[in-house]
Amino acid sequence: METNSRMGKVWIFGDYRNYFQNRVTLQLIAKGKELAKKLHSEVTVLVLGDQVHQYAMEYVAHGADNVMVGEHADLEEYQVERYTSLVARWVEAFKPEIFLAGATFFGREFFPRLAKRLNTGLSADCVALEIDPGSGLLLQTTPSFGGELLADVVTPNRRPQMATVHPGIFQELPHDSEACGKIIYPDVDLLPEERVKLVRSRRQQVRPFHLEEASVVIAGGRGLGSREQFAMLFELADLLEGEVGGTRPVIRAGWAEEERLIGQTGKSVKPKLLISVGTSGALQYTSGIQGAESIIAINRDANAPIFRIADLGLVGDAGAILPLLIQALRKRI
């Protein structure tokens, strides 16, 4: 393949699985256009799969200047090694400056392997991206130490500068059916890959507690005092169509199952609303709620660290508040 500098300097991996709840690729196209403009260049999205033209069109409608489609029956499943081989070859041929992917589960297991193949730098789960005006480098902002600090990372010498990006950080551009873009279908040359074989993949639709995907999460901590008080959270969850989670002390006390654990060794949640009851706000827990859009916290102690990250903090006894709240909601819903 020949080097083609018309293929744009900013590349985005098109992660279309779970579209259209999963909109991270659209978000990255929007941000990518901003970055590309500063580099006097364009945005190219890569899409691999089988029968994926619809996604290519969708990406153009949301702002992609170019889409490179790897179309092949054997690309239907997301597969790290196969995708790495193909994408690495395209990167080597076209040499983009920047390559972004959404920090979905797949993005986070695929991009490091690709970065290693390309012997370049990669930052994980970024919450901000900017071009430094002085150096022209991509400043990649990533949380570390459970979010206690933000690190601005650069890849000074190697290319492309790669990053996975936290979903929900950037705003997508609206769908524009008049938008124009180039969709190309380069040849796809695949090596057989049987070392990892997907035997079964089951959509976890009605999972007992689908915490990571819930839009309302109600998390309880030791401050609730008893199993019975904790149980009130389930009533609240029913009323708000949310899911219940808990901190490590609550799991240890047996008030909730291990699968409901939120935090460093448990689940990370990114709901529209997180209600945090009786939790002090220990880092081990709060690192699992970084992605929450809004947080309402209830705690007896006005100095509890949880209030530093809550949008609305209610200082009071959960035992007194919850029954009244449940009553009030029952009247409204």
Place this chain on the structure above:
Amino acid sequence: MNIVACIKQVPDVPNIRIDQERMTVIREGVESIINPLDWVALEIAMDLRAKEGGRVTVLTMGPPQSEEALREAFAVGADDAILLSDPALAGADTLATSHALARGISKLNPFPDLILCGMHSIDSDTGHVGPQIAEELDLPQVCGVTEIHREDEFLMVKRFADGFLDTLRVSMPALLAVGQGPLPLSHLDLGALETAFSKKNIVRWSLADLALERHEVGFSGSATQVWRLRPPPLKKEGELVTGSPQTLVEHFIRKLEALTLLDEEDGNE
């Protein structure tokens, strides 16, 4: 089955403090622990050894004090432990770290059937090192694994990813990065603690032992650099309310309305 468990000693992140002026982590007085998901990996390694036989070797890269982490691994029954330690290894990003660890693993004889590690660490939280070791050693990888069992010459693994519960068949040798396990972390028997310090030896490898050049590892071998550290922006001014339970409930309801999770009440009702 010969298994290598890669572990990392990390600060006990929930208890760290930040020096706001120098934008660094204050490590004094903060305990160092084995990264929680690496403990899960170790647990799974022990479980597999119990079922399949073989040996479990624990590997870590770090300053000399990382030996403590290896001693803890001995205490729960690891057979061998290797410390990769050299001043030149310091300041490494995940590319350089994975290079050193991969080199360490490739020196093992026999080459392991399985390499286990935690999917990510509580300090840097990238999740890169596992896949990058796999790439360097040209091994198949699966991340987020919660269950493993052997079926003939394959490993059958389960993991939950992007809303799908996957069952995969993996050829050995392989690298599996472990996600939160089904078992509680305090599952391991610390009975061997006494023998941990007296009987078993930690093998220490330096740069020369690994046949690595300075420019390949540590800060020099890194592709990324931290330009600066800064505190996270304060969330939009949070509102703190005190008052009677009734007052607090009213505020709560109003917030739900603002978030359009509740329809606003008609004023005339």
